[in-house]
Amino acid sequence: MARIEIRNLRKEFGDFTAVQSSSFVIEDGEFFMLLGPSGCGKTTTLRMMAGLELPTSGEIFIDNQEVSQKRASERDIAFVFQMFALYPHVNVRKNISYPLVSQGMKRSQVTERVAEVSRILGIEGILDRPVSGLSGGDRQRVALARAIVREPKAFFMDEPLGALDAEFREHMAHELRSLHDRMGATTVYVTHDQLEAMQMGDKIVVMNHGVVEQFGVPQDIYDWPATMFVADFIGSPSMSFLRFEGAVEQGGTSVELGGISVEVPRLLEDAQGPLALGVRPEHIHFDDTATYRGQVIATEYLGTTQIVSVDTPHGALKARLSSEQPTRVGDAVGLRLDKRTLTVFDAGSGRALISEANREVLGHG
Amino acid sequence: MVFQQYSLYPHLTVRQNLEFPLKSPLLRTPKDEIERKVRDVAEVLRIDHKLDNKATALSGGEMQRVSIGRALVRNPSIYLMDEPLSSLDAKLRAELRIELKRIQAQSGATLLYVTHDQVEAMTMATHVGVLDHGRLVQFGPPREVYENPVSIYAATRLGQPRINLLPASVFAGAPEGARTIGLRPEHIVQGEGEEGSVVRVERLGDQTRLHLDFKQHQIITVTDPHTPLKAGDMVQIRPRNAYYFDAAGARIV
Amino acid sequence: MSFSVTEPSGRQKLFAGVLVVVYALVTIMPLAWIIATGFKTPSDAIAYPPKVVFEPSLEGYVNLFTTRTRASAETLENLGEPQTWYDSIVRENDMVIVGPSRYGERFLNSVIIGFGSTFLSVFLGTIAAYAFSRFKVPLKDDLMFFILSTRMMPPIAVAIPIFLMYRELGLNDTHLGMILLYTAVNLSLSVWLLKGFIDEIPVEYEEAALIDGYTRFQAFYKVVLPQAATGIASTAIFCLIFAWNEYAFAVLLTSGTAQTAPPFIPTIIGVGGQDWPAVAAGATLFLLPVMVFTILLRKHLLRGITFGAVRK
Numbered sequence: 001m002a003r004i005e006i007r008n009l010r011k012e013f014g015d016f017t018a019v020q021s022s023s024f025v026i027e028d029g030e031f032f033m034l035l036g037p038s039g040c041g042k043t044t045t046l047r048m049m050a051g052l053e054l055p056t057s058g059e060i061f062i063d064n065q066e067v068s069q070k071r072a073s074e075r076d077i078a079f080v081f082q083m084f085a086l087y088p089h090v091n092v093r094k095n096i097s098y099p100l101v102s103q104g105m106k107r108s109q110v111t112e113r114v115a116e117v118s119r120i121l122g123i124e125g126i127l128d129r130p131v132s133g134l135s136g137g138d139r140q141r142v143a144l145a146r147a148i149v150r151e152p153k154a155f156f157m158d159e160p161l162g163a164l165d166a167e168f169r170e171h172m173a174h175e176l177r178s179l180h181d182r183m184g185a186t187t188v189y190v191t192h193d194q195l196e197a198m199q200m201g202d203k204i205v206v207m208n209h210g211v212v213e214q215f216g217v218p219q220d221i222y223d224w225p226a227t228m229f230v231a232d233f234i235g236s237p238s239m240s241f242l243r244f245e246g247a248v249e250q251g252g253t254s255v256e257l258g259g260i261s262v263e264v265p266r267l268l269e270d271a272q273g274p275l276a277l278g279v280r281p282e283h284i285h286f287d288d289t290a291t292y293r294g295q296v297i298a299t300e301y302l303g304t305t306q307i308v309s310v311d312t313p314h315g316a317l318k319a320r321l322s323s324e325q326p327t328r329v330g331d332a333v334g335l336r337l338d339k340r341t342l343t344v345f346d347a348g349s350g351r352a353l354i355s356e357a358n359r360e361v362l363g364h365g
Numbered sequence: 366m367v368f369q370q371y372s373l374y375p376h377l378t379v380r381q382n383l384e385f386p387l388k389s390p391l392l393r394t395p396k397d398e399i400e401r402k403v404r405d406v407a408e409v410l411r412i413d414h415k416l417d418n419k420a421t422a423l424s425g426g427e428m429q430r431v432s433i434g435r436a437l438v439r440n441p442s443i444y445l446m447d448e449p450l451s452s453l454d455a456k457l458r459a460e461l462r463i464e465l466k467r468i469q470a471q472s473g474a475t476l477l478y479v480t481h482d483q484v485e486a487m488t489m490a491t492h493v494g495v496l497d498h499g500r501l502v503q504f505g506p507p508r509e510v511y512e513n514p515v516s517i518y519a520a521t522r523l524g525q526p527r528i529n530l531l532p533a534s535v536f537a538g539a540p541e542g543a544r545t546i547g548l549r550p551e552h553i554v555q556g557e558g559e560e561g562s563v564v565r566v567e568r569l570g571d572q573t574r575l576h577l578d579f580k581q582h583q584i585i586t587v588t589d590p591h592t593p594l595k596a597g598d599m600v601q602i603r604p605r606n607a608y609y610f611d612a613a614g615a616r617i618v
Numbered sequence: 619m620s621f622s623v624t625e626p627s628g629r630q631k632l633f634a635g636v637l638v639v640v641y642a643l644v645t646i647m648p649l650a651w652i653i654a655t656g657f658k659t660p661s662d663a664i665a666y667p668p669k670v671v672f673e674p675s676l677e678g679y680v681n682l683f684t685t686r687t688r689a690s691a692e693t694l695e696n697l698g699e700p701q702t703w704y705d706s707i708v709r710e711n712d713m714v715i716v717g718p719s720r721y722g723e724r725f726l727n728s729v730i731i732g733f734g735s736t737f738l739s740v741f742l743g744t745i746a747a748y749a750f751s752r753f754k755v756p757l758k759d760d761l762m763f764f765i766l767s768t769r770m771m772p773p774i775a776v777a778i779p780i781f782l783m784y785r786e787l788g789l790n791d792t793h794l795g796m797i798l799l800y801t802a803v804n805l806s807l808s809v810w811l812l813k814g815f816i817d818e819i820p821v822e823y824e825e826a827a828l829i830d831g832y833t834r835f836q837a838f839y840k841v842v843l844p845q846a847a848t849g850i851a852s853t854a855i856f857c858l859i860f861a862w863n864e865y866a867f868a869v870l871l872t873s874g875t876a877q878t879a880p881p882f883i884p885t886i887i888g889v890g891g892q893d894w895p896a897v898a899a900g901a902t903l904f905l906l907p908v909m910v911f912t913i914l915l916r917k918h919l920l921r922g923i924t925f926g927a928v929r930k
Contacts, residue, residue, distance in 0.1 A: 073831040085822035089844040099830035198569045222570030300488035304551045
């Protein structure tokens with residue numbers, strides 16, 4: 001197993017820059033998520049790590065070895081594709097033993113190893129079946145078996161659950177994560193699904209337009225997003241923004257929203273111009289005594305909780321409230337925002353202003 | 366009818382796509398009325414600035430809005446929608462959920478909507494019909510189906526994470542004839558009752574899910590997002606508002 | 619999503635059935651007539667009204683494979699009893715066999731040239747299509763268009779230049795010349811068809827193989843080829859049908875050693891009057907290889923023809 005380090009990795013396709021100088025570290029045994037919308041460069045990054053694309057510049061270290069210009073087969077990694085890429089013309093057993101045969105392993109040893117991984121994944125019963133008749137879940141398991149069987153330094157997975165339907169995806173995500181917990185292999189996983197990333201990842205890199213926006217553990221990224229993009233991309237519903245023109249000072253503990261003062265964590269830098277106050281849905285409470293007010297425009301029932309959309313003079317908010325709390329469309333409500341959890345953004349650049357609360361996570365305070 | 370795949374005519378513009386059903390020999394709408402209707406619908410769906418674009422030059426969300434628009438222009442008495450949002454990404458799906466609900470509320474039309482996504486069912490519907498192998502097993506407002514499921518099947522349709530199902534004997538106090546106890550993740554009180562061990566802590570930001578091993582059974586419950594619990598810790602749990610089901614899966618209490 | 623379609627009524631079914639049978643009769647008719655004519659005697663073949671029921675005879679086939687000469691009654695008597703069944707058929711018409719005809723040779727030429735050019739077109743086509751499909755080829759689109767453009771005029775329009783070229787190069791009336799010519803004509807079709815097929819094979823299969831430690835060529839050979847089998851089979855059939863049936867170039871460029879069957883079959887008529895049964899027999903035998911080849915590959919062909927109509 002291996003530690004992987006990416007330094008200033010860059011990829012250009014003609015005039016188009018797919019990945020701009022990315023750097024991050026994947027520790028040994030981590031389940032690492034590359035998260036971002038389609039076209040953000042996450043798959044390109046993974047493919048460069050795997051050796052399926054050559055980087056324009058930058059370095060890739062797998063197990064302290066610089067591999068950026070090496071062939072895929074020389075990197076000792078396994079790749080699980082979104083469509084699983086099982087060879088349709090041979091049966092399950094042959095699919096799994098393919099990578100071993102290419103290494104020239106002895107037949108008796110191959111049989112042994114195939115038996116072992118198929119037991120781990122619970123697919124002993126389908127070894128002699130053709131892959132074309134398998135269900136999505138079984139295909140997924142076979143693809144994983146083919147990856148595991150070689151005992152590579154790291155597993156790279158490109159949206160391996162993307163082709164499954166929602167219900168089954170949840171199940172397989174669970175299975176995949178517990179497999180990881182048992183084997184402890186370094187895994188790099190690409191997804192555009194923030195829930196999947198939060199659920200399964202030990203660490204997450206959020207990418208957008210080829211740039212690494214934030215890198216850290218899921219809860220930190222959720223609580224203290226580095227940019228408005230991350231704040232918007234993570235969470236369902238995502239962070240709401242109250243946009244306003246104004247100025248804040250270093251040491252300030254409140255912002256002025258249309259003459260109403262809202263308390264925020266103590267800021268450690270100045271900013272002026274277009275700003276935005278970011279608040280997560282569960283940190284908004286309805287309180288008739290609150291001075292900041294809005295009007296309910298929609299409610300969505302979700303079982304124990306409900307999502308209430310509120311229109312305010314500074315933009316729409318989404319609040320997550322208990323379903324017990326009666327709300328009607330058209331109601332005027334007072335809004336109390338939990339001051340410990342708020343982030344102020346520079347709306348021009350999208351960057352989060354450093355405050356006492358997020359200093360530790362964002363590091364460069 | 367709105368299909369899962371957008372089924373737009375790729376060689377036509379957005380406007381022509383929207384006009385298409387009106388120009389059918391069945392309707393033969395006068396020209397100025399076509400114009401008016403297309404404009405109205407485009408406004409409602411916020412695609413009026415894209416009317417003269419080719420259908421293929423749209424994003425996925427815009428395409429789906431156009432295909433919904435094509436159903437809207439006809440002003441039918443009932444809309445049939447077959448998982449119209451399932452091919453969109455999560456963000457857009459959330460946006461269009463609200464939009465569809467607004468359109469429905471504005472037009473007052475009847476909407477029959479097929480989905481396997483429980484969030485769509487809960488958030489959009491006035492009434493939910495739960496189908497099990499072609500049989501309607503429960504019908505009612507989403508809240509009623511969620512809070513008062515008639516069977517194991519209906520209980521597992523709604524709720525995320527899914528309801529925990531355990532043998533009724535795992536907890537004391539099961540009523541007569543109960544075979545299975547159903548516990549929604551939020552119906553598990555922590556800090557009292559019997560002990561289970563934490564297998565995994567899943568931090569989703571707004572909530573944290575605990576995967577527990579309780580008397581050799583898997584239980585998922587939700588807890589405070591910043592809980593200090595970690596894998597290996599012990600937690601006491603007790604059921605609250607549990608559902609009980611008989612051997613056939615029907616609800617008894 | 620499918621619309622439910624109502625079950626057709628009995629009358630609709632009957633109508634559809636009748637339509638299919640009538641259409642089948644119309645299309646099978648000429649074929650059946652040719653095969654039947656091959657087994658008629660020359661007089662039955664030209665009888666009017668045409669004979670549907672007749673006494674089968676192998677005279678056509680014997681005439682096809684032999685050259686004969688008319689012998690005087692005296693000569694015939696001196697020969698004694700006919701040695702074989704085909705001798706006796708020929709003797710009945712006061713003729714004797716003087717040697718084999720050239721049909722066998724011509725047929726073999728057709729096989730060599732037809733299958734040779736098919737193999738070459740498909741082989742080169744697969745390699746070219748793979749390269750166009752997978753690699754960054756400079757001016758890819760222009761090259762693909764150029765390849766297609768070779769089909770934009772009928773090949774026979776350049777018959778004269780090719781004839782002159784072949785004469786200079788000494789390729790006239792050679793197997794190699796004909797194979798190259800048919801390959802040149804078929805190659806554009808083959809590249810285009812196969813590129814479509816290979817495009818549909820997800821590139822991940824090869825990438826998986828590359829990561830597993832196979833070389834690019836092994837990945838192509840072990841992963842792409844088996845999956846492209848359908849496309850290769852149907853392309854091969856299209857190529858073979860063209861090369862097998864080609865007539866105009868064959869007439870122009872071959873006369874002896876490399877002459878194929880199509881220009882040869884009509885020349886049979888000349889021997890001893892209008893020998894329709896021999897012509898029909900030649901045509902029947904000529905149909906067989908393509909038929910057998912197509913039947914062998916029909917599983918692939920069906921998938922190939924409907925290919926691309928429905929995606930995913």
